[in-house]
Amino acid sequence: MKRWFTTFFVGGLIAYRGLFNWIRPAMYIPTMLGSPLFQLIFFTKLGQFAHAESRDFYIVGNSVQVCAMSSVYAMTMAVANERWFGTLGPLLASPANRAAVFLGRAVPVLANGLLVSAFTFAAGVLLLGFRPGLGSVPALALIVLVTVTSCTCFGMLLGSIGLRAKDFFFAANLAYFLMLLFCGVNVPLDSLPGWMSAVGRCLPLTHGIAAAREVASGQSLPGVSGLVWTELGIGAAYAAAAYLLFRLLERESRRTAVLDAY
Amino acid sequence: MNAARIVASGFRTNLKMLGTSSFFLLTSTVQPVIFATLAFFMYRTGDRAGTLLYAALGAGMMGVWSTTLFGSGGMIQWQRWQGTLELGVGAPPSMTLVYLPFSLANSFTGMYALVATLVWGRLVFGVPLHFAHPWLFVLALPATVISLGLMGLVLASTFILYRYANALANLLEYPVWIASGLVFSTSLLPSWTRPISWILPPYWGILALRHAALGGGSVWVPLALVAALGVASIAVAAVTFRLFERLARDRATLSLT
Numbered sequence A: 001m002k003r004w005f006t007t008f009f010v011g012g013l014i015a016y017r018g019l020f021n022w023i024r025p026a027m028y029i030p031t032m033l034g035s036p037l038f039q040l041i042f043f044t045k046l047g048q049f050a051h052a053e054s055r056d057f058y059i060v061g062n063s064v065q066v067c068a069m070s071s072v073y074a075m076t077m078a079v080a081n082e083r084w085f086g087t088l089g090p091l092l093a094s095p096a097n098r099a100a101v102f103l104g105r106a107v108p109v110l111a112n113g114l115l116v117s118a119f120t121f122a123a124g125v126l127l128l129g130f131r132p133g134l135g136s137v138p139a140l141a142l143i144v145l146v147t148v149t150s151c152t153c154f155g156m157l158l159g160s161i162g163l164r165a166k167d168f169f170f171a172a173n174l175a176y177f178l179m180l181l182f183c184g185v186n187v188p189l190d191s192l193p194g195w196m197s198a199v200g201r202c203l204p205l206t207h208g209i210a211a212a213r214e215v216a217s218g219q220s221l222p223g224v225s226g227l228v229w230t231e232l233g234i235g236a237a238y239a240a241a242a243y244l245l246f247r248l249l250e251r252e253s254r255r256t257a258v259l260d261a262y
Numbered sequence B: 001m002n003a004a005r006i007v008a009s010g011f012r013t014n015l016k017m018l019g020t021s022s023f024f025l026l027t028s029t030v031q032p033v034i035f036a037t038l039a040f041f042m043y044r045t046g047d048r049a050g051t052l053l054y055a056a057l058g059a060g061m062m063g064v065w066s067t068t069l070f071g072s073g074g075m076i077q078w079q080r081w082q083g084t085l086e087l088g089v090g091a092p093p094s095m096t097l098v099y100l101p102f103s104l105a106n107s108f109t110g111m112y113a114l115v116a117t118l119v120w121g122r123l124v125f126g127v128p129l130h131f132a133h134p135w136l137f138v139l140a141l142p143a144t145v146i147s148l149g150l151m152g153l154v155l156a157s158t159f160i161l162y163r164y165a166n167a168l169a170n171l172l173e174y175p176v177w178i179a180s181g182l183v184f185s186t187s188l189l190p191s192w193t194r195p196i197s198w199i200l201p202p203y204w205g206i207l208a209l210r211h212a213a214l215g216g217g218s219v220w221v222p223l224a225l226v227a228a229l230g231v232a233s234i235a236v237a238a239v240t241f242r243l244f245e246r247l248a249r250d251r252a253t254l255s256l257t
Helices: A002-019 A025-050 A055-065 A067-084 A088-093 A098-104 A106-128 A134-161 A168-182 A194-201 A206-216 A222-256 B002-019 B022-045 B049-082 B085-090 B095-125 B134-158 B165-179 B191-198 B201-214 B220-251
Strands: none
Touching (some): A025 A067, A025 A106, A025 B165, A134 A168, B002 B095, B022 B095, B049 B085, B095 B134, B134 B220
């Protein structure tokens, strides 16, 4: 059991530091903090110009959504870069527990996602006049934690695909942009066509953002518990799918001898 | 004649390379269509349906800028990774001339974005494509794209000394969309940002395109300014390429490894 936890925590951290390309400050600050900050300003101003929704609608939506910068890109890199750097073979030849190897990488990604979201919320407060009630902050923090978790599980699925797919960054980029469109970040779900809102309801973020908006406008945490549990359930489903896919692709890669092939 | 051959050949080669890149496919067609869709829905929600062509043009220009930015940011970096940067620097023509066609090809690829958002807007959202001054639009589009390409050349020159050019590219995408007022008016921004907008070719480019498509203002003034900024960009790029190349040679840091 001790070995499982060592692989989970220490292995996860080492893998994250080694495989997440954007960890250096010169890369991290412009990409993980600068880009979300300007995304927030862009959509808030666009919403203001379009007379679509209130300012807080965009601040909450984008501040929660930017956690996907970490969850999607960092998680994809933390799994798929094993193949890019040529370390996938030795990793899969090791006797380490696969669940510990796989899930351990998610912990630093999750922490990073929380940081990015918190930073963007803070920017909303300082630059755009976002003023949630002080009492709503703990509930908001919990909702963001749940949403980052479910997003990270989704990132795991993309990372698993990256074990075999040729261009995993294309998939990560596409997923990030589609989440902007389908998850009710900047357009309310009921303004989207039915099929789009149906897809959005199966994705992470959607229920978390809806819960965060309600809490920011004064609703209590028990009042949005249904949304929070749904978000968590979606995350668990993606985590299970990701783990199964990881094991399946590992077995198939061994069987067809294409482990490190592009 | 020799310079024209270098430009033509470099342009063709880079265009072919970009055509095989899934990243550029994403930046020049998929991403602008997603942003255009977002803008259409937001405008519809706010009952600004009359401005859907405004949104389509803006989202298209966002794609032109993204492609130029990532292309210029990546141009030096990719050559560095492929080991061909030294060959380009060591070639007899100036670096500006060697990399000019690459930068132009990047922004030309970005033009797909404008086509994609207009076609998408027409087919899916029924955006009427009635241009107030079609011939001026045809004139303004290449002028804007070339000017953006020349601005990309300035960016590329600064990336010679900077190891994390792609980080800077990631950072600069939204700010230029914002400061250029591509999908919303810059009057929503603080007044101190106005001079920043004025020195950006996309700001004047979108004004020229918007006035040509929707009417309501002069096309020639923004068109002249976008051309002037293009000329200024190539003059600046010639100086910065020479300066940064010399610095990189002095410090032996061209490969940055």
